[in-house]
Amino acid sequence: EAQVTQNPRYLITVTGKKLTVTCSQNMNHEYMSWYRQDPGLGLRQIYYSMNVEVTDKGDVPEGYKVSRKEKRNFPLILESPSPNQTSLYFCASSTWTGNTQYFGPGTRLTVL
Amino acid sequence: AQTVTQSQPEMSVQEAETVTLSCTYDTSESDYYLFWYKQPPSRQMILVIRQEAYKQQNATENRFSVNFQKAAKSFSLKISDSQLGDAAMYFCAYRYANTGNQFYFGTGTSLTVIP
Numbered sequence: 001e002a003q004v005t006q007n008p009r010y011l012i013t014v015t016g017k018k019l020t021v022t023c024s025q026n027m028n029h030e031y032m033s034w035y036r037q038d039p040g041l042g043l044r045q046i047y048y049s050m051n052v053e054v055t056d057k058g059d060v061p062e063g064y065k066v067s068r069k070e071k072r073n074f075p076l077i078l079e080s081p082s083p084n085q086t087s088l089y090f091c092a093s094s095t096w097t098g099n100t101q102y103f104g105p106g107t108r109l110t111v112l
Numbered sequence: 113a114q115t116v117t118q119s120q121p122e123m124s125v126q127e128a129e130t131v132t133l134s135c136t137y138d139t140s141e142s143d144y145y146l147f148w149y150k151q152p153p154s155r156q157m158i159l160v161i162r163q164e165a166y167k168q169q170n171a172t173e174n175r176f177s178v179n180f181q182k183a184a185k186s187f188s189l190k191i192s193d194s195q196l197g198d199a200a201m202y203f204c205a206y207r208y209a210n211t212g213n214q215f216y217f218g219t220g221t222s223l224t225v226i227p
Contacts, residue, residue, distance in 0.1 A: 042116075042219040099145060099163065
């Protein structure tokens, strides 16, 4: 089954404790993205990648890191999480045309 | 940066009736894509419909259709014969055709379907 998976689905952590949210897709897609969703703000793109070792900043990259060492994986790293990073996070992937994004199920992150 | 505006935070519709959700966007580009996504309570993001800016014909997908007005930079979604399962948050999104992977989303419209 074609899908984008994210782990964990729920995470509660404390300020400053490094964490990684994993994202994996099995569709051999070139493009991958991370978004955060906050009430009243919609989805905002954090980082995106157009292929292995090619990443770029989206609208809200501060406080986040990404890497794309393999085509299928695109982890999101929070080196020192803060409460304002409490949000719902989505990973998405698409072919190079980018016409249809496939979204993961979301990760609910709470930073205390 | 591009902006996408959804001016209706909440809408409601009677079951079996028709509802239109509004979306406007700001861009200086001529080649781009527009999307409507549905997010039900499960939080899963589901693509409803897609429109290529170079196409004059409005996209349709079963009960869902769009009214794409390129000059006015307007992209509304019409849901016909509304069903209870249509209740969800709907997001409008924009992607410039040649930037690869930058997407811009609106703030969403919460649709309630009244039985």
